[in-house]
Amino acid sequence: MSVLEKLTSKDAIALEEKYGAHNYHPLPVVLSKGEGVYVWDVEGKKYYDFLSAYSAVNQGHCHPKIVNAMIRQAQTLTLTSRAFYNDMLGKFEKLAAETFGYSKLLPMNTGAEAVETAIKICRKWAYEKKGVPENQAQIVVCENNFHGRTTTIISFSNDSVAHNNYGPYTEGFIKIEYDNLNALKEVLEGNKNIAGFLVEPIQGEAGVFVPSEGYLAKAKELCKMHNVLFIADEVQTGIARTGKLLATCGNCNCPEKHCSGTPEVKPDILILGKALSGGAYPISGVLANDEIMDVITPGSHGSTFGGNPVAAAVGIAALEVVKDEGLAENAFQLGEIFREELNKFIPKCNIVNAVRGKGLLNAILINDSEDSSTAWDICMALKENGLLAKPTHGNIIRFAPPLVMNKEQLMECVGIIIKTLKKFEK
Numbered sequence: 001m002s003v004l005e006k007l008t009s010k011d012a013i014a015l016e017e018k019y020g021a022h023n024y025h026p027l028p029v030v031l032s033k034g035e036g037v038y039v040w041d042v043e044g045k046k047y048y049d050f051l052s053a054y055s056a057v058n059q060g061h062c063h064p065k066i067v068n069a070m071i072r073q074a075q076t077l078t079l080t081s082r083a084f085y086n087d088m089l090g091k092f093e094k095l096a097a098e099t100f101g102y103s104k105l106l107p108m109n110t111g112a113e114a115v116e117t118a119i120k121i122c123r124k125w126a127y128e129k130k131g132v133p134e135n136q137a138q139i140v141v142c143e144n145n146f147h148g149r150t151t152t153i154i155s156f157s158n159d160s161v162a163h164n165n166y167g168p169y170t171e172g173f174i175k176i177e178y179d180n181l182n183a184l185k186e187v188l189e190g191n192k193n194i195a196g197f198l199v200e201p202i203q204g205e206a207g208v209f210v211p212s213e214g215y216l217a218k219a220k221e222l223c224k225m226h227n228v229l230f231i232a233d234e235v236q237t238g239i240a241r242t243g244k245l246l247a248t249c250g251n252c253n254c255p256e257k258h259c260s261g262t263p264e265v266k267p268d269i270l271i272l273g274k275a276l277s278g279g280a281y282p283i284s285g286v287l288a289n290d291e292i293m294d295v296i297t298p299g300s301h302g303s304t305f306g307g308n309p310v311a312a313a314v315g316i317a318a319l320e321v322v323k324d325e326g327l328a329e330n331a332f333q334l335g336e337i338f339r340e341e342l343n344k345f346i347p348k349c350n351i352v353n354a355v356r357g358k359g360l361l362n363a364i365l366i367n368d369s370e371d372s373s374t375a376w377d378i379c380m381a382l383k384e385n386g387l388l389a390k391p392t393h394g395n396i397i398r399f400a401p402p403l404v405m406n407k408e409q410l411m412e413c414v415g416i417i418i419k420t421l422k423k424f425e426k
């Protein structure tokens, strides 16, 4: 079977079913092409992509600037490992550091690896700078978090499917309720060995749960007061998705006007992934200032592919696209319109309880029990109507299109969504 052989949807699904591990439950659609906000299935049907590969494709599918950077670099030099320098990585590190306002970037590949990296930096900082006794460092995390799927990360997940039967679990994590400052205050006051607080600025996988206004700023303040590192996992919310360059924006060097006036919530450690490459390549990274990042010394952390020349070239192009095309501003404007339009429909219907989100990271809450199949059935109907989305948890459907969408396209999508939802009215 050659790479060039054309498959029908049925054949492609059958192959994955037979030869692939069943670690996902995809919608039955087989995609073979993408451009901007659109994807096409192997039979040629065109869809609006309202998932963007879980917010990795913020810059749109196959963005020519990103693809060209990748091709050029792939034809020149792909991998050296970090045993040698390459002439691309420093340029990427400089752009990332300056864009997000930190002294240094530690490049990795996947989001989970970047979270693991942040955990390691935080623990090392606790022993070497804060003076926490050996092996006593604790990191505070939130209930219903999603930070990836490695053994350490799933150790502190309360999603039973991700967690159960993978023990023995990694120690050193204390779980508190999300969006609960008292819980954070209590845990910080009661334990001198807390090294960090790891938090998603919006809990994406949990169902686009937006915390109360001021939660992040106050959480950061509490962390500062107790000499605890505030670690933001912006793997999903970062890089313009929520209408700002970062959901924690405040004190970065971000050119977006929606950053001005927001309170300073600058994480001590910032975790990025997904859209750092525009979905073209697995690129992730951790940013921090020197007094934290200098705990990392040769041999103490690394990855063969992390910071490879292709990743660096792609990463530079991907960040340039976000800035040049004003994607944060566009996400902000379109997000306002999206929620406004759905909020006009919701009071007149009995199938959706609410819409919530920021920028172009939104979700609707379906009026049915969490274990019903209604959200899935709606996604199947949306697919028939030319729009691809997926339930996050139970009865919640996430809507996260590429940020290169224009208003006309968005309005067409709102039309498709409302028309589809109307069919499910009870």
Ligand code: PLP
Pocket (backbone or CB within 6 Å): 054, 110, 111, 112, 113, 115, 146, 147, 148, 149, 200, 204, 205, 233, 234, 235, 236, 237, 273, 274
């Ligand atoms: N952190 C957050 C907030 C995420 O949403 C995700 C993935 O969805 C990850 C980490 C893990 O990223 P990856 O799947 O690239 O390992």
